Amino acid sequence: MGNHRQSRKAKRSHSAISISLYIVIIFLFSIFIFIIYSRDILLDHQQTHFQTDKDQPKSEKMFNDVQIWGPPSGKGLHPCVKPTTKYKAAQVSDHYMTVKSNGGLNQMRTGIADMVAVARILNATLIIPQLDKRSFWKDTSTFSDIFDEIHFIESLKEDVRILKELPKELESAPRGRKHFSSWAAMSYYEEITQMWNEYQVIHVAKSDSRLANNGLPLDIQRLRCRALYQSLRFSPPIENLGKKLVKRLRSRAKRYVALHLRYEKDMLSFTGCTHGLDVSEAEELKVMRENTNHWKVKDINSTDQRINGLCPLTPKEVGVFLKALGYPPSTLIYIAAGEIYGGNTRLSDLASRFPNVIVKEMLVTEEEMKSFYDHASQTAALDYIISIESDVFLPSHSGNMAIAVEGHRRFLGHRKTITPDRKGLVEIFDNLEAGKLDEPMVSHFVRQLHKNRQGAPRKRGEAPSGIRGRARLRLEESFYQNPYPECICGSNREER
Structure with a gap:
């Protein structure tokens, strides 16, 4: 009888231990599930914080090499300059x-x-x-x-x-x-x-x-x-040296940006743009403008000019712009321009973000440049060749060089050409300076603003609506900026 009671007591004790052990296992398993679930929540949070979701614009997604370097789709377009069947050969003329x-x-x-x-x-x-x-x-x-x-x-x-x-x-x-x-x-x-x-x-x-x-x-x-x-091909000495310089740039980096940095003294004086300059520099530009007879406009409000997008981007603004587009600090940038106003001091605003800034003097020997000194048009021709052959062309201001290069690159197959929306950028830059925007927000707005300004095919622009008479002719997009559709065709059948 005593043995029977001891046996029942032992069974109850063993059952209690089993239940306790079972509870401990359930508890530990619950903790394990909680940890896994918490980790998934954390990862989800990080992903929603650092990655864009389906509701965000495509331009906010991380830009890879193809997106920042690749040319826009040419849509099968190609140059077509052959005369039509109605065209007759030139006749000898005594005029x-x-x-x-x-x-x-x-x-x-x-x-x-x-x-x-x-x-x-x-x-x-x-x-x-x-x-x-x-x-x-x-x-x-x-x-x-x-x-x-x-x-x-x-x-x-x-x-x-x-x-x-x-x-x-x-x-x-x-x-x-x-x-x-x-x-x-x-x-x-x-x-x-x-x-x-x-x-x-x-x-x-x-x-x-x-x-x-x-x-x-x-x-x-x-x-x-x-x-x-x-x-209108350049002379052999210019063509040969231009090709050498392109080759030397390619030896430094696989790809490069040609930056037409219109920050020369004459451009700033003509446009009356003094943003970022000190008082003495602004006065120097004003005196130059007043003393240049064929520049008719003498009194210019620099602030209004900039707000209306009529000023060239400063070297600092170009640096912010390129970074916002997704170009890495290692990007090789060739400066296609004359002497920058303020020299290396002003260029340092760009070089602080992109250290690989190159000017032509860093690529040529003294002997090679000897015949080019005091011949600005010949050195400009070198810049033109390098700009045409670049992976990306970026003009900081509209002008004859920017127009000609953009049109030529369109003609050659719509090579990537980024035309800054200067008026839109002013507000972004000023809000960044004021602390109202951080860099990710700047990047988002800049990419959105320029997703359709990469040199993709489009027909030549007309003058703004509401303008009549000869005034509209001045405001039409230049034929040489965009020779489509006359000189760029979609099929061989169109070239007839």
Whole structure:
């Protein structure tokens, strides 16, 4: 009987231990599940904090190499500059046209392309243009110093007869001096042909923007493209050195950004932009503007200029901009520009974010540059070649160089060209300075603002609505900035 009670007591004790052990196991398992679940919650929280969800815009997602370096889709478009079947070869003409080109390198280049087309319209023999030697740079270069003169003449012989000089018997002949109207249509030049009744030689005082951007016959538009992109080739010394410099840049990095940093003294003085400058610098620019007779606007409000997006980005702003777009600090940046106002001190604002900043003097030898000194148009031609061949082209301000390079890159297959929305950026930059935005927010807004400003195919822009008469012609997008659709086609069938 005693043994039986002991057995029952032992069974109860064993049962209690089992239950306790079972409870402990359940408790430990619960803790384990809690830890796993808590970790998942933490990870989910981190992911929602550091990654974008489906509701966030695509531009907020992390930009990989393809997104920041890859060109926009060309949509199968390609250059098309062949004449149509209605186009006839140039005829020998006893009418002659002499030209005085004006402006810097790219203003002269696009002007010369216009003069080729005008000579065709007027059925005139074109004499090799005289280049501007009185511009801000006072470059004494001749046509053959900058351009391959023989190639220019030969490649256009089916379009326009071109001679190096006037025939001797016409050197002293009276000339009809004409300042052609800006952005003129075909009807204007049809009236000009009446001058041949009185003169055998017409002298053109200015060459830039003498043809309309739109509304011209297809063959005239394509001739402008052939002249600019194929015939107006740089001289062999410039071409050869330009290719060497591109190769040297590629030896430093696989890819590079060509930055047309329009922060030269003349640009800042002309635009009246003084943001980030000290009082003495602002005064120096004002004096320069007042003393430059052909700059008509003397009184300029710098703040208004900047708010309206009319000022070039400063080196510091370019650094913030590139970083916001996702370019890493190791990015190689080539400065395609003249002397930066403020020199290395001002460039340091960019170099602090992107240490690999290169200027042409870091790529060339003294011997190589010897023949280029005091020839700003020739050194600008080197910048042009390097900009055309770059992986990314970024102009800090609109202008003749920016327009010409963008258009050429579009013609060559819509190479990546980022055009800053300067007016939109001013507000972002100012809010960053004021502490109202942090860097991730700046990156989001900058990418959103520029997702459609990467050089993708689009038709040439028209003048803003509501503007009538000749005023609209000045505000149309330049033909040379975007030669689509006349010189860029979607299929071979379109080139006819």
